[in-house]
Amino acid sequence: MAIEVIATKRVLEGTGASRRLRRAGQTPAVVYGAGKEAVSITLDHNTMYYALKTEAFHNEVLDLVIDGQKEQVKVAAFQNHPFKQLVLHIDFARV
Template sequence: MTIEVIAQKRVVEGTGASRRLRRAGKVPGVVYGAGQEAVSIELDHNSLFYAMKDEAFHGAVLSLNLDGETVSVLLRDNQMHPWKPQVLHVDFQRINAAEKITARVALHFKNADISPAVKLNGKKVSHIANSVNVRALPADLPAFIEVDLSNLQAGQSIHLSDLVLPANAELADLARGRDLAVAQSS
């Protein structure tokens, strides 16, 4: 599944210009990386706002249509208004299909209700992490990682080394020697 984002190049920059864009229903942003110059862009607010509600938008490789030219990008940062449902700014990073990238990938927990810790001992399962950093080629980047809690015993934890990843993908923390816990029963 490819998510497409439509943007236009922005000529006028600065605080006042960004404020005028936001009043007109647009979102200022920037596209950078892959050894190319950074480009200031503008996007339609409503289409971006509703696309950002999808979990896959934050960790998947996106197809950015920039004035008719298609570029593969990752969403690297976004700024939201403190109390309004409004996107203030977005940053996209261009990616090269031949280079490995590091991206945040969501964790989906399943079978907590049938784990022995919950079923037999009345314990609760705590999610310590909701996402992890995965290093892979853009084509091998998973949309999410499933964490199976069906064998979780009372007082045990599930660590990064227990997660099942697709081929050619690795966890950045494990590569650094940190086997962090992602879920535990308490």
């Protein structure tokens, strides 16, 4: 069973841009590894919040679709807010 995650590239980076994304219901993330350059992306927050609660999301190879291009990735790390139900950032590693 392949889990598919939909993402879009982001052009604005930095603390202020990430705050604006989070207020708009998005989660900033990055994809790196496999000898390719790192790509900054955005994901839907609610989708990621509930997906991170499942064990399969952490253990399986995911199909990450970035603006129509599919890559295989695994969740490398993620950050949650200390007391709010908020995913702050996710790192994906290419397989």
